[in-house]
Amino acid sequence: MATAGTSIKAPMGGPQPEGTPLAGYAVSVDVGGIEKELAALWRTQSKEKSAALTRACAWNLVVYCSDDGAMTKAKLTADALVHAVPTRTILVLNHPYATSGPELEAWVSANCHVGAGGGKLLCTEEIHIESRAKGSELVPSLLRALVVPDVPTALWWAGPPPDNASAVRVLVSGVDRLIVDSMQAPGGSLSKLAHVGGLLDGLVLVDLNWLRTATLRSLLASMFDPPVGAEALFKMRHMRLEVTEAGLPAAKLMLGWLISRLKWTVSERLPSSSVAGASWRLRSRDDTGLGIDIAIVTGSPRASGLHSMHFDTDDGRRFGFTSREREVVDVVGARGTRELSAGEPPIEQLLVAALGARGRDRLYAVALHRAMELER
Amino acid sequence: MTTAAANPLRQGLAEDRLPEPCTVVIFGASGDLTKRKLVPALYTLMAERLLPATFSVVGFARKAVTDDAFRQEMKEWCGKFARHKPTDELWNQFQKGVYFHTGDYDNPESYKALKVRLDQIDKERGIPGNRVFYISTPPATFPIAVKQLDENGLINKSTEGPFTRVIIEKPFGTDVASARELNAHCLKHLREEQIYRIDHYLGKETVQNLMVFRFANAMFEPLWNNRFVEQVQITGAEALGIEGRGGYFDHAGILRDMVQNHLFQVMALTAMEPPASLNATDLRDEKVKVLKALRPYPEGRFDEFVVRGQYRTGAVGGRRIPNYHEEAGVTAGSTTETYVALKMFIDNWRWAGVPFYLRSGKAMAKKVTEVALIFKDAPHRLFGEKSSTEPNVLSIRIQPDEGISVRFGSKVPGNTLDINPVNMEFRYGTSFGTEPPEAYERLQLDCMLGDQALYTRADEVDASWRFISRIHEEWARSFAKGIPSYEAGTWGPDESDAMLRRANHAWRRL
Ligand SMILES: NC(=O)c1ccc[n+]([C@@H]2O[C@H](COP(=O)([O-])OP(=O)(O)OC[C@H]3O[C@@H](n4cnc5c(N)ncnc54)[C@H](OP(=O)(O)O)[C@@H]3O)[C@@H](O)[C@H]2O)c1
Numbered sequence: 001m002a003t004a005g006t007s008i009k010a011p012m013g014g015p016q017p018e019g020t021p022l023a024g025y026a027v028s029v030d031v032g033g034i035e036k037e038l039a040a041l042w043r044t045q046s047k048e049k050s051a052a053l054t055r056a057c058a059w060n061l062v063v064y065c066s067d068d069g070a071m072t073k074a075k076l077t078a079d080a081l082v083h084a085v086p087t088r089t090i091l092v093l094n095h096p097y098a099t100s101g102p103e104l105e106a107w108v109s110a111n112c113h114v115g116a117g118g119g120k121l122l123c124t125e126e127i128h129i130e131s132r133a134k135g136s137e138l139v140p141s142l143l144r145a146l147v148v149p150d151v152p153t154a155l156w157w158a159g160p161p162p163d164n165a166s167a168v169r170v171l172v173s174g175v176d177r178l179i180v181d182s183m184q185a186p187g188g189s190l191s192k193l194a195h196v197g198g199l200l201d202g203l204v205l206v207d208l209n210w211l212r213t214a215t216l217r218s219l220l221a222s223m224f225d226p227p228v229g230a231e232a233l234f235k236m237r238h239m240r241l242e243v244t245e246a247g248l249p250a251a252k253l254m255l256g257w258l259i260s261r262l263k264w265t266v267s268e269r270l271p272s273s274s275v276a277g278a279s280w281r282l283r284s285r286d287d288t289g290l291g292i293d294i295a296i297v298t299g300s301p302r303a304s305g306l307h308s309m310h311f312d313t314d315d316g317r318r319f320g321f322t323s324r325e326r327e328v329v330d331v332v333g334a335r336g337t338r339e340l341s342a343g344e345p346p347i348e349q350l351l352v353a354a355l356g357a358r359g360r361d362r363l364y365a366v367a368l369h370r371a372m373e374l375e376r
Numbered sequence: 377m378t379t380a381a382a383n384p385l386r387q388g389l390a391e392d393r394l395p396e397p398c399t400v401v402i403f404g405a406s407g408d409l410t411k412r413k414l415v416p417a418l419y420t421l422m423a424e425r426l427l428p429a430t431f432s433v434v435g436f437a438r439k440a441v442t443d444d445a446f447r448q449e450m451k452e453w454c455g456k457f458a459r460h461k462p463t464d465e466l467w468n469q470f471q472k473g474v475y476f477h478t479g480d481y482d483n484p485e486s487y488k489a490l491k492v493r494l495d496q497i498d499k500e501r502g503i504p505g506n507r508v509f510y511i512s513t514p515p516a517t518f519p520i521a522v523k524q525l526d527e528n529g530l531i532n533k534s535t536e537g538p539f540t541r542v543i544i545e546k547p548f549g550t551d552v553a554s555a556r557e558l559n560a561h562c563l564k565h566l567r568e569e570q571i572y573r574i575d576h577y578l579g580k581e582t583v584q585n586l587m588v589f590r591f592a593n594a595m596f597e598p599l600w601n602n603r604f605v606e607q608v609q610i611t612g613a614e615a616l617g618i619e620g621r622g623g624y625f626d627h628a629g630i631l632r633d634m635v636q637n638h639l640f641q642v643m644a645l646t647a648m649e650p651p652a653s654l655n656a657t658d659l660r661d662e663k664v665k666v667l668k669a670l671r672p673y674p675e676g677r678f679d680e681f682v683v684r685g686q687y688r689t690g691a692v693g694g695r696r697i698p699n700y701h702e703e704a705g706v707t708a709g710s711t712t713e714t715y716v717a718l719k720m721f722i723d724n725w726r727w728a729g730v731p732f733y734l735r736s737g738k739a740m741a742k743k744v745t746e747v748a749l750i751f752k753d754a755p756h757r758l759f760g761e762k763s764s765t766e767p768n769v770l771s772i773r774i775q776p777d778e779g780i781s782v783r784f785g786s787k788v789p790g791n792t793l794d795i796n797p798v799n800m801e802f803r804y805g806t807s808f809g810t811e812p813p814e815a816y817e818r819l820q821l822d823c824m825l826g827d828q829a830l831y832t833r834a835d836e837v838d839a840s841w842r843f844i845s846r847i848h849e850e851w852a853r854s855f856a857k858g859i860p861s862y863e864a865g866t867w868g869p870d871e872s873d874a875m876l877r878r879a880n881h882a883w884r885r886l
Contacts, residue, residue, distance in 0.1 A: 220385060226504060233384065233385065258385075
């Protein structure tokens with residue numbers, strides 16, 4: 001709902017839609033006055049609502065946006081996040097080639113929604129920072145001043161993951177988690193991301209693409225729970241994955257995970273066959289050979305682009321899944337073919353997971369590291 | 377037992393606490409609890425991928441119902457009560473493992489037929505014989521079902537091979553003698569590690585958070601003792617009257633229905649020493665120590681420590697409530713208490729001299745369950761007359777509006793030194809917008825995983841009944857005195873306020 005402030009700017013993303021009176025307006029302020037304006041917003045919100053308003057903050061979420069489009073999307077996602085994680089969100093957009101306009105501009109707003117079940121008001125604070133030309137050099141100092149003390153900070157790199165560590169380093173001083181989406185990695189390559197991650201000491205690298213495919217990992221794992229047992233995994237001789245172009249990083253992460261869990265070694269990359277894709281020869285832990293093919297398909301209902309995955313064992317059994325609809329897969333396993341639900345959460349839920357305990361998934365670092373072996 | 381150890385792909389996954397494939401057999405499956413809580417909770421667990429793919433639920437009751445009719449009925453109830461609403465595709469997956477078996481609770485033939493059915497389901501679905509029997513019938517049927525299960529070969533008492541676990545609903549006995557009898561009966565047919573006595577309060581997120589609050593934060597525990605705490609108040613108030621449950625309630629009363637189990641568990645978690653670990657043995661050892669340390673009431677001074685009441689006509693939240701005696705199922709002249717307030721002392725090093733006040737009632741002003749620690753005054757009144765006379769309070773609200781609030785004195789802005797009490801509130805709902813899981817989800821999952829930490833142990837039940845039964849005995853002796861009444865929609869009889877006033881205390885206004 002409308003907030004206090006010296007001047008009220010039009011809400012980002014168009015006029016305030018009717019029936020959502022609690023979403024925040026953006027208020028333009030000078031940089032030094034941001035905290036003061038935020039305090040005023042809270043006072044106004046408390047006065048306007050009869051319900052008691054509680055301010056809570058579990059995370060500082062700095063969102064680095066590569067362009068206006070990324071900013072608009074990121075803002076919508078950050079707004080939706082309020083239902084699950086109380087954050088102070090700081091959206092940062094740089095215009096390196098701008099020739100006019102102020103070097104640095106900022107707006108504040110409080111985003112309030114009525115929580116599930118009604119009655120309770122959930123609010124987060126949002127600060128927008130836009131820098132032009134050399135103004136970007138001032139942004140890190142502004143971020144340091146604006147983060148809520150004693151609360152961890154996550155930097156969400158909205159857009160393609162950073163490809164050089166020094167660009168990130170200035171922004172991440174004091175950052176606890178760097179959130180990226182390897183699905184947007186140029187050329188589907190994970191090596192650069194792994195390299196950047198390796199250079200950013202003491203910081204947890206969280207990949208939304210890894211979280212996106214968590215259900216598929218758990219689905220695969222569940223196929224080998226008792227009474228089937230894990231023995232079939234060790235009899236695997238050939239595996240084939242079908243992915244869209246965008247699904248290559250997810251496929252490689254999935255393979256990196258399997259390589260690490262099943263203690264395989266990558267022997268060689270095979271020359272490309274007539275099908276678009278890639279093939280490798282691996283050795284299993286008992287030193288038997290194992291072939292893996294990735295085939296590129298044109299479309300898939302799955303957001304991650306990981307369309308199907310099947311493997312055959314040396315005693316003629318077949319396990320795996322094929323995506324049927326967005327949330328449904330056909331599973332082939334010890335108990336024949338079944339249809340199971342295996343949805344991929346929307347981006348705001350992935351972010352919630354990224355800020356939660358699952359963001360610190362130790363398996364990811366290992367899987368990323370092993371996936372790189374496939375790119376050599 | 378989880379399956380993580382056996383399956384290398386399970387290791388490190390979020391769902392590595394996955395139970396082994398098993399069947400949950402619900403006795404009394406035509407009842408209310410099954411529809412509202414048990415099956416919706418199981419469905420939600422499946423939707424959250426916390427159940428193995430080869431899982432099944434078998435409803436057992438006398439009512440003749442087909443598998444399909446039971447599935448259809450459960451789909452409707454899941455639609456109403458499950459946290460995850462059934463989608464066609466997910467429900468199809470779930471319902472394939474849902475069955476109904478008609479039988480008599482005391483007829484061995486019914487159990488023999490059930491065994492054949494369960495073996496067949498195991499075979500079809502690849503379940504290695506693991507079973508949870510959830511006895512959700514009225515209490516008279518608990519011992520019958522346990523005996524028949526054992527005598528008809530449905531219980532594997534060995535620690536080897538497939539597991540058999542039995543969940544027993546409340547109430548576990550109605551006094552110390554019947555609880556002991558039921559316990560001895562259960563232990564004839566099962567090992568203690570197979571008995572899961574449910575108290576659904578322990579499955580509530582906020583009750584578990586009491587432990588997190590106390591033991592994950594270093595700053596509160598040093599204050600949590602008789603040096604700083606003046607008194608502790610635990611309230612379990614319900615706004616509703618007995619709402620058609622007169623037949624049951626008039627026999628039970630609020631002391632049995634709420635205090636012996638739920639509020640005593642909350643008190644034990646509030647007062648216990650930090651356990652060495654959160655495993656079932658360590659946690660329950662600490663809780664039982666509290667219950668055993670409750671000071672028995674001194675002879676002849678009972679009325680200084682216990683107040684009971686019965687509601688009369690009034691209104692709660694704008695809705696008229698009839699006199700308790702006019703409720704259906706209540707016997708004429710009944711002296712069953714709908715309100716009780718207790719003053720208790722825990723005779724141990726930490727709590728010596730600190731009164732624990734506990735109150736619970738039906739038709740109260742509002743629904744609220746909370747624990748409040750009321751602190752002693754600062755040792756020196758630096759600000760003289762202008763200091764706040766209100767003590768510091770730390771309150772943990774369990775329901776509704778779960779949260780924690782701290783009351784302290786603060787300077788009123790201005791050029792004079794006026795001090796006013798202010799409340800600093802933390803509410804889960806406004807901080808974490810996500811819905812907490814239902815108590816029955818967590819508890820059923822824990823049972824499938826073999827974790828008894830959130831279930832009550834025989835000695836806890838015994839210790840709490842020992843204390844409560846003495847109150848019932850005293851009430852029986854002083855039957856002629858009658859029972860004070862209170863207007864529905866208020867906070868209980870005047871005698872309750874007077875009990876606290878004698879110690880210069882007062883109930884919190886909630
Ligand atoms: N409902 C709740 O919110 C709640 C809360 C906490 C605890 N509990 C406890 O959970 C258990 C189940 O609750 P509920 O509300 O589902 O109970 P309910 O509806 O009264 O009974 C459940 C089923 O038990 C069967 N039953 C077996 N022996 C019976 C007997 N002697 N008299 C009547 N019915 C008998 C009946 O099915 P058939 O006749 O078809 O066999 C009945 O449908 C009870 O012990 C209750 O105290 C309930």
